[in-house]
Amino acid sequence: MKIFFAISLLLGLVAVGGESFFRADDRWLLTGDSITQTDTYRQVVERVMRHYHPDNGLTFPNRSVWGVPSAHQADAEDKPTVVSIMTGMNDIIHHEYAHETDFTAKAEAYYRNILSQVRRFKALGAEVILFTPTLTDERVSSFFSPMYTRKGLVLFGEVIRRIGREEGCLVLPIAEDLEAYDATLGPNELARTDGVHPFGFAQYRIAYSIIDYLNVRGTLTGRRALSASPERVPVSVKRVNKFLHEAGEKVALEFSSFEAITFKVRWSLAAERGSETVTLQPGEKLIWRLPATPKAYDLVLGARAQAVVDLTAGEKSSLYIIDLARTMVAKPINGEVVFDIVCHDAQSPATKMFKHSLMQFKGERTEGDYVGNVRIREHNNSELWLNGRVYDSVINSEAFWITGRDTVRMMFDFRPLERFGGLTPDRDTTMILMSPRLEPDFSMMGLAWWGPRFQYCIYSNGEKTEDGYTWKLGFAGNITDYAKFDISKLDYYGFHVSIIDCDGKAGTKLHSAMLSHFDINVEKALNQLIIIDRKSTFPHSETSTIQLFGY
Numbered sequence: 001m002k003i004f005f006a007i008s009l010l011l012g013l014v015a016v017g018g019e020s021f022f023r024a025d026d027r028w029l030l031t032g033d034s035i036t037q038t039d040t041y042r043q044v045v046e047r048v049m050r051h052y053h054p055d056n057g058l059t060f061p062n063r064s065v066w067g068v069p070s071a072h073q074a075d076a077e078d079k080p081t082v083v084s085i086m087t088g089m090n091d092i093i094h095h096e097y098a099h100e101t102d103f104t105a106k107a108e109a110y111y112r113n114i115l116s117q118v119r120r121f122k123a124l125g126a127e128v129i130l131f132t133p134t135l136t137d138e139r140v141s142s143f144f145s146p147m148y149t150r151k152g153l154v155l156f157g158e159v160i161r162r163i164g165r166e167e168g169c170l171v172l173p174i175a176e177d178l179e180a181y182d183a184t185l186g187p188n189e190l191a192r193t194d195g196v197h198p199f200g201f202a203q204y205r206i207a208y209s210i211i212d213y214l215n216v217r218g219t220l221t222g223r224r225a226l227s228a229s230p231e232r233v234p235v236s237v238k239r240v241n242k243f244l245h246e247a248g249e250k251v252a253l254e255f256s257s258f259e260a261i262t263f264k265v266r267w268s269l270a271a272e273r274g275s276e277t278v279t280l281q282p283g284e285k286l287i288w289r290l291p292a293t294p295k296a297y298d299l300v301l302g303a304r305a306q307a308v309v310d311l312t313a314g315e316k317s318s319l320y321i322i323d324l325a326r327t328m329v330a331k332p333i334n335g336e337v338v339f340d341i342v343c344h345d346a347q348s349p350a351t352k353m354f355k356h357s358l359m360q361f362k363g364e365r366t367e368g369d370y371v372g373n374v375r376i377r378e379h380n381n382s383e384l385w386l387n388g389r390v391y392d393s394v395i396n397s398e399a400f401w402i403t404g405r406d407t408v409r410m411m412f413d414f415r416p417l418e419r420f421g422g423l424t425p426d427r428d429t430t431m432i433l434m435s436p437r438l439e440p441d442f443s444m445m446g447l448a449w450w451g452p453r454f455q456y457c458i459y460s461n462g463e464k465t466e467d468g469y470t471w472k473l474g475f476a477g478n479i480t481d482y483a484k485f486d487i488s489k490l491d492y493y494g495f496h497v498s499i500i501d502c503d504g505k506a507g508t509k510l511h512s513a514m515l516s517h518f519d520i521n522v523e524k525a526l527n528q529l530i531i532i533d534r535k536s537t538f539p540h541s542e543t544s545t546i547q548l549f550g551y
Helices: 040-052 104-123 150-167 174-182 199-214 351-356 450-455
Strands: 026-033 081-088 128-130 170-172 237-238 252-256 261-269 272-280 284-288 304-313 316-330 336-342 371-380 383-393 407-413 429-437 445-449 456-467 470-475 490-504 508-512 531-532 542-550
Touching: 040 199, 040 261, 040 304, 040 316, 081 104, 104 128, 104 150, 104 170, 128 150, 150 174, 170 199, 174 199, 199 316, 199 542, 252 272, 272 284, 316 450, 336 490, 336 508, 351 429, 371 490, 383 407, 429 456, 429 470, 445 450, 445 470, 450 456
Parallel strands: 026 081, 081 128, 128 170, 316 531
Antiparallel strands: 237 252, 252 284, 261 272, 261 304, 304 316, 316 542, 336 371, 371 383, 383 470, 407 429, 407 490, 429 445, 445 456, 456 470, 490 508, 490 531
16 A cells, blocks of 8 residues: 655544554564664654553564664564654765755765665565654754754755655655754753754654654554644643652642643553543643552662653543653762762663663673762852762773763753753753873863853863873853853752773773663653752652653
């Protein structure tokens, strides 16, 4: 069955509650580059699919590869029934362009590459879905070169629509939807903090496009029906509590509406699910608590979970994702916090939960299991200073990729309460990299990889030692010409440190102060940073953070 989809054809298609594009036993193969490999939007779509269809039998193999261009041929061993393709970013970035650039040759090569992929997957019997490639943010200066690149990616989007027409493929306007979402963000928020990769809730926006256009809500009849984005239920949904401190505490949402309305609320968390009917009067505000059991809410330190809540009223539908993350709360002693970084135990349940290729297990490190430490202290009630030690017999600084070298990687969330822990980075979050170099002299590079305005207030140095190196980092002075760094304004802030150890043939190993998904996909873990509780705001040494996305 050949399907063509364009924005202009959305109206008049099967409405929400009708039939889904997906079939009960589909194998949806995702292909692409790092934007898909990070696996965020796929996980959201799968989680929502499990919410609406808990016994659907679908599988969602992700065969995307970091850094590949459109000519890359993805592994198709999963015998897919559906294949999505979103690639093109690496055909454009990594170059410097003049203001007026002719991308014709690149667009022609891109056409040939995507056409070859489409025909290959169609020959396997799969339905092919093409995503218009996301655009760059040319305002952001980073390790990449996004300047003057949007024009080329917009042209690639036109190529995708052309192939959709010629080959009868479904085309989803992912880039266009992401741009519309970006336009709604506040002045501090960045959908692409490095100018290239959609982070945090920008990835959720991609997922929501897929959920809406392919009508994940609909029945899995096998007809591969399409849907217009449903009209939303006219109910405002706001997060009430931002943390779960106590056992038995539940997520609380505020429902309100300008009109009298009755709607159905369905929810799922872990293996539990339920529904209820809610009636609101005009202007009424109702506090609704997600009624899962303590067992469903229970998370071990470093773990995350997603609750799904959907509202329906007739043919109207709204969908919300609640991110829950269990994190550590560290309370300074005499104004200081100290973390030791030690190799993980391969036998521990937590290590098994988060095991991945970068992790180093106990007993496998020539320098010993103790990797290093970090001490955090404040100065003059406004400045923040950190120093640490790394035990490393071989220092590698030759890899071009900044986190492929020996590096101390730190994340900070200096946002006020209303934005703290938000999954989308903004101007008050930063990733600082401290990278050592031996030749021709020992030196340390202090780099604000995220949040480049912090570059102007960081001070760094280090020394070579017989068994590794020491390092120092300070936040002091002005962030901008009108704003000073002032930690005293915050009751608490988020922090995480990882020591990256690159030992040649042994590969790159990563050691963290706390096990979390942060180790692989940092954009997923801004709600998992260790909370440095400066003023004893938190009652315990752990808490669960709550983030809400949807409409």
